[in-house]
Amino acid sequence: MPADHIERLRREGRIVIVGASLAGLRAAETLRAEGFAGDLTLIGDEPHEPYDRPPLSKSALLGVASPLRTQLPRRREIDAKWRLGVAATGLDLAAKRVRLADGDEVEYDRLLIATGVRARPWFKEEEARLDGVCVLRTREDAADLARRLRAGPRRVFVIGAGFAGSEVASACREMGLPVSMAERAGAPLVGALGGVVGSVAADLATEHGVDLRTHVTVTALEGDTVGRVRAVHLSDESVVEADVVVVSLGSLRNTEWLTGSGLGAGPRGVACDAGCRAFDFRGIVTDDVFVAGDVARSPHALFGYQFLSLEHWGNAVAQAETAAHNMICDGADRRPHLWMPAFWSSMFGVNIKSVGVPPMGEQLMITQGSLAERRFVGVYGHQGRIVAAVTFDNARWLEFYQRQIERGAPFPVEFPTLDRRPEGRQPVPAGFPDPSLPTHGPMVTLSGYSPADQQLVFHPSRH
Amino acid sequence: MRLVVDLNKCQGYAQCAFLAPDVFAMHGEESLLYDPRPEEEQRERVARAVAACPVRAITADGLDRAGASQGASDAR
Numbered sequence: 201m202p203a204d205h206i207e208r209l210r211r212e213g214r215i216v217i218v219g220a221s222l223a224g225l226r227a228a229e230t231l232r233a234e235g236f237a238g239d240l241t242l243i244g245d246e247p248h249e250p251y252d253r254p255p256l257s258k259s260a261l262l263g264v265a266s267p268l269r270t271q272l273p274r275r276r277e278i279d280a281k282w283r284l285g286v287a288a289t290g291l292d293l294a295a296k297r298v299r300l301a302d303g304d305e306v307e308y309d310r311l312l313i314a315t316g317v318r319a320r321p322w323f324k325e326e327e328a329r330l331d332g333v334c335v336l337r338t339r340e341d342a343a344d345l346a347r348r349l350r351a352g353p354r355r356v357f358v359i360g361a362g363f364a365g366s367e368v369a370s371a372c373r374e375m376g377l378p379v380s381m382a383e384r385a386g387a388p389l390v391g392a393l394g395g396v397v398g399s400v401a402a403d404l405a406t407e408h409g410v411d412l413r414t415h416v417t418v419t420a421l422e423g424d425t426v427g428r429v430r431a432v433h434l435s436d437e438s439v440v441e442a443d444v445v446v447v448s449l450g451s452l453r454n455t456e457w458l459t460g461s462g463l464g465a466g467p468r469g470v471a472c473d474a475g476c477r478a479f480d481f482r483g484i485v486t487d488d489v490f491v492a493g494d495v496a497r498s499p500h501a502l503f504g505y506q507f508l509s510l511e512h513w514g515n516a517v518a519q520a521e522t523a524a525h526n527m528i529c530d531g532a533d534r535r536p537h538l539w540m541p542a543f544w545s546s547m548f549g550v551n552i553k554s555v556g557v558p559p560m561g562e563q564l565m566i567t568q569g570s571l572a573e574r575r576f577v578g579v580y581g582h583q584g585r586i587v588a589a590v591t592f593d594n595a596r597w598l599e600f601y602q603r604q605i606e607r608g609a610p611f612p613v614e615f616p617t618l619d620r621r622p623e624g625r626q627p628v629p630a631g632f633p634d635p636s637l638p639t640h641g642p643m644v645t646l647s648g649y650s651p652a653d654q655q656l657v658f659h660p661s662r663h
Numbered sequence: 664m665r666l667v668v669d670l671n672k673c674q675g676y677a678q679c680a681f682l683a684p685d686v687f688a689m690h691g692e693e694s695l696l697y698d699p700r701p702e703e704e705q706r707e708r709v710a711r712a713v714a715a716c717p718v719r720a721i722t723a724d725g726l727d728r729a730g731a732s733q734g735a736s737d738a739r
Contacts, residue, residue: 252667252699259696264688269700273665273724514671544670549691551675593693596674 203530209309210528213238216298216306218288219314219454220244222252223493223516227312228278230524240280241306243298246338247285254513256342257364258546261349261371267342288315291461293480296488309488310527313458313470313478314520316494317451317511322359327421332429333445336364348444349375356380357432357442359418361388363545365448366401370547373408380411380440382418382432385633393558393590395631397578400571400592404548413438421445451511453495463489469497469509474536476523490527492519498537502606503557503587512543540602541588544595550574553595555602556588559632566624568617569594577601580630581611664706664725666713668697672720682715683708 215231217224220242228240244250252270260267283300290299291311298306319335322328332353334345349356349372356372358365361383372379385391387398388405405412413434420433432440458465463486464479465471470491471479476498478489491498493516499505518539526534545552561580569576569592577597580588586609589601612627648654666686668679673695679687686701686709701709706726713721 254670255697255699259698262696264696265698266700271665271700273667273722275722275724514669517669542671544673544694546690546694549694551691551693553671593691595693 206528206530209238210235211237213309213528214241214307215239215310215312215527216241216243216308217312217314218243218298219312219316219493219495220246220282220284221250221314221316221493221516222272222513223314223316223520224312225250225272225274225278225520226517227314227492227520227524228280229275230521231528232276232278234525234528236528238309240278241283241308242280243283243286243288243300243306245285245287245301248339249282249284251339253337256339257336257367258371260342261346261368262374263346263350267339267346270339288457291458291463293462293486293489311489312520312523312527313489313491313495314493314516315454315457316516317453319447320449320452322421322445322447322449324421327423327429328447329427330421330423330429330445331427332443333421333447335447336368337451345444345446349377353377353443355440355442356444356446357382357440358446358448359432360448360450361385361401361405361412361414362391362448362450363389363543363547365446366405366547367545368446368448369405369410370408373410373548378411379409380413380432380442381405382413382416382434384415384417386414388412390631390633391559393554393578394561394564394580396564396571396628397590397592398631400574401547404550404574408548411440451494453509455495469495471497471507474499474501474538475526475534476519476537477526490523492516492523500541501536501538502540502608503560506557506560508541508557510541512541514542515539540605542598542602551593551595552590553598554588554590555598556580556586556605558588558590558630560587561630562632563611563627564630565611565613565627566621567613568597568619568624570621570623579604579611579613581613581627584611585609586611586613664703664709664723665700666697666709666721666723667699668695669720669722670695672718674718676717678715678717679712679721683712687712 250272259265287301319337356379358381369379369381387402389401390398417435422431424430453469455465464481472491476490477485478491494511497507497509522537542555558580560582563581565579575593578590586604675693687697690696710726
């Protein structure tokens with residue numbers, strides 16, 4: 201009986217994919233590749249067919265690629281009905297219907313949620329509207345920023361030194377533009393790779409002429425009389441004049457449209473099982489709603505079944521393929537999503553790549569090369585196991601370390617390597633912020649002796 | 664013609680940059696920059712680059728006539 205049901209679904213079922221980007225497209229292709237012959241609808245809030253985003257913060261800014269021409273190649277015909285330029289606004293789980301912004305409703309037998317994330321905007325709306333204050337997520341964002349950079353601003357200010365912010369700063373320096381970058385932590389990339397590797401990224405940035413300011417937060421963006429941004433105010437009371445400000449403060453998951461639907465969806469994403477089936481808010485798995493890509497949070501067997509949200513290109517592809525496969529088959533044929541987390545970045549001429557989950561590691565060993573040469577392999581350990589590796593211009597070793605992670609190889613790393621230096625013989629603390637301390641909590645203290653002198657002093661958090 | 668490189672897979676062998684230098688370029692020692700929407704006259708070179716990549720990291724459509732019309736019919 202269930203087999204009949206699946207047969208009918210594959211032959212004449214209705215599948216709706218909400219989110220028409222990398223994960224949505226690859227899921228659609230996989231459904232057709234695996235023999236789904238029913239109705240397929242792709243819904244996307246952007247008016248464009250699926251395009252690739254990684255080039256937007258690299259080649260597109262450097263003029264190697266046009267930000268308006270990064271449409272993803274098709275691996276096969278998908279014969280889908282496209283609903284582009286219209287956002288999904290609601291989900292009725294019981295009636296199996298997706299509500300759209302234009303008032304329409306689309307019914308499904310199986311639903312895939314792949315709505316991804318969006319750029320976190322500057323938190324003061326009025327300042328965010330100043331001309332010259334940019335975010336970088338969509339292709340329009342990239343086209344706008346590329347145009348502003350080509351116009352030769354006097355100074356660019358990047359708020360946030362994560363991967364995207366650092367890539368923008370790198371592109372600016374390559375174009376010869378003066379650029380400042382502010383970071384709340386002590387170095388760039390600290391959240392993703394820890395303080396030890398972050399300090400290498402800090403050296404790279406400053407040596408390439410970036411005015412890097414750490415342990416500070418931006419307190420205000422100042423505009424001129426005609427509404428163009430002209431200066432950035434920092435928590436150390438310094439003021440930097442800049443006519444382009446790039447807000448690079450991470451992302452927000454697109455789950456608001458699921459509010460009230462009964463799914464286990466919120467600011468941290470949509471929770472799902474290892475087979476990409478969404479959980480409802482009671483923690484019970486659904487059987488017809490699946491999740492993939494940046495918006496998904498799924499448990500990973502290799503990392504203690506922790507729920508991981510991975511904003512990784514490769515995760516979007518692999519999770520979409522697994523979700524699509526599982527959507528159109530029976531329980532016993534379903535596969536778990538066991539993709540090894542991996543990402544890349546390039547900045548200041550250095551190729552940075554990682555496998556595993558670095559922020560899980562408490563300790564780090566430099567097993568090849570050296571930090572000083574900016575060419576190394578760093579291995580992260582957690583409770584006696586290797587959980588991640590990062591390379592700076594040493595990517596060919598990653599496959600080897602990926603297998604070590606998959607096999608639960610011991611940490612500290614025991615095997616000898618050819619070019620291990622003294623600094624790599626003992627593990628060191630990796631330098632991630634203490635997760636028990638609030639990262640956003642600045643302190644305010646009183647100073648001054650007499651009540652008349654007393655002033656509030658603002659201290660940003662120190663990690 | 665559209666293409667994308669899986670940069671997780673890419674290990675900087677630079678075969679593509681050698682075979683289709685107007686589409687692929689090394690940036691620094693290991694990282695790759697590429698034009699995701701190369702001109703039609705690059706078709707032959709891109710096809711060779713796709714075939715030559717030791718880790719099969721390049722996906723391109725429209726490399727043959729059938730593929731080219733496929734993209735168009737799916738556009739909306």
